Amino acid sequence: MLITKFLKKDLAIDLGTSNTLIWIKGQGIVVNEPSVLAVRSSSKEGQSVIAVGHEAKSMLGREPQNIVAARPIKKGVIGDFTMTAQMVKALIDTALPKGMFKPQPRIIISVPGDSTQVERRAIREAALSSGSTEVYLIEEPIAAALGAGLPISDAKGSMVINMGGGTTELAVISLGGVVYQAGMRMGGDDFEESIINYIRRQHGLLIGERSAERLKIEAGNALPNEVPFTIEVSGQKFPEGVPRSVTLSSTEIYQALLEPVSQVSDMLKLALEKTPAELAADLAQTGIVMTGGGALLKNLDKLLMAQTGLPIRIADEPLTCVVKGCSMVLENMSKYQSILAEEE
Ligand SMILES: Nc1ncnc2c1ncn2[C@@H]1O[C@H](COP(=O)(O)OP(=O)(O)OP(=O)(O)O)[C@@H](O)[C@H]1O
Ligand SMILES: [Mg+2]
Structure with a gap:
């Protein structure tokens, strides 16, 4: 029993442009690090990882010739596959016990709502290359809504605006499904x-x-x-x-x-225009929740509230909502199976 538990660790991963968070069943959030990897290239070994996360971030822009520190995720999707796979593996290694048993975790990982099939497959492959055999994908705004505590399964409309480092996504959700979704590769x-x-x-x-x-x-x-x-x-x-x-x-x-802020408010106004009347009426009651680090820009919530006349609140701990939402799906797979992202 003990060994089975050790062999199988469920992991939830928010692989973000700025930050990567990892949650482990039974332990909570064990990794919260910048999505940065530093590698050394030597002719003998090829590329070897020398730092990840905070340590690698402090090297950005200061690297000598044989070291490259980079952000492998660009605008929410994989920019450099090899470096992303190395980064995910290095971060998982910091979280999982090393030993003779190689854990083969079930992984749930978030992808941008507007990502293409090719982009999704690359994210799945990166997770698989860390040694996992079972990988599930979930669209980031849905995970964010769940993690922010929105009642996404109810017959009532909820709206989430998730603003990260490289993407801003918005979703109107009702009965566990997305009614309207919009995203920008801007954050x-x-x-x-x-x-x-x-x-x-x-x-x-x-x-x-x-x-x-x-x-x-x-x-x-x-x-x-x-x-x-x-x-x-x-x-x-x-x-x-x-x-x-x-x-x-x-x-x-x-x-x-002013300019990037107005892009966010334009996206929200367009979404409200496109939201069916019944659901728009729900939003006037339930309000809109903001998640992601971008939500912390001072007074962004107040500006959007003034422009739409709707109640808008910032989620508690906006930076952890996505990974929390992912973990909730892992904890109750039968309830949330239907909200997982589909792939062709
Ligand atoms: N107090 C703050 N005020 C303004 N911006 C902030 C604040 N704290 C963090 N941020 C910004 O939040 C962003 C990171 O947010 P988050 O970790 O949610 O992004 P991500 O999930 O890595 O990116 P994405 O979802 O786009 O792939 C960064 O641009 C960071 O500068
Ligand atoms: Mg994010």
Whole structure:
């Protein structure tokens, strides 16, 4: 009995553009790391993994010639198959006990709702290459809705907006099925790109992704700041390339984010127009739930609420909703079998 339990570990994986989370039955969330892998290429061994997650992220942009640190997931789907498979395996290895028994877990893994069959197959293959024999796929907005505690099986409409690093997806769900779904391959990373472009244009300063993420988290706002403040950032003067710092106003960060924020609100408005009247009436009562790290952009919920007149709330722990939803399916396969993603 004990051995069977050890041999078979059910795993839920949220393989995200920014972060990968792994849940193990009986243990909860055991991995929550940036989706970054660092490999060393040597002529003898080919590619060997030297770091994964936080450790690999700290190497980004600082690698010597024989080391490559990269994000293998791009816009929610696999950009580099070999690196994704190595990353999934390395992260699972950090979570599962090593020993003489090779666990052959059942895995459930999320895929973007609008991913193609080819993209889904690649994600399944990456999970299979970690030693699993049984892999199930679930569309990310459905997992997010479940993990956020929405009553997706009820005869009542629920809406979730899941905003990650590379994708923003929205789904209206009723009776366990998707009534309307929309997605963009645009997410929190694009917010950073807008900040980087703005600062280059307005201040002639080139800043890195991590500095842009800090500005977004510390000074980003979907509404104008009532009390503007300043924030400093360092980079390279463009085009000379010498190091320099500038002081920015929070109002500038707000302006830099206007464009990507409006893309999110346009997607929501279109979805509301397309939602059948009966379900739209349910949404006015039940409201809309936001999940994913992008939901944490300051006042994004308030802006969307003001623009739609609907109650909008951010889920508790928005960054873990997807993996939580995946785990709920594993815990009750017979109940949720029908919401698993179909493949041709
Ligand atoms: N406090 C915050 N304010 C604004 N953005 C935030 C905050 N915290 C995290 N983020 C952003 O959330 C994003 C990561 O969210 P999440 O982990 O849900 O994405 P993901 O699941 O890896 O990506 P995807 O689902 O698109 O593949 C990043 O762009 C990150 O900068
Ligand atoms: Mg995600």
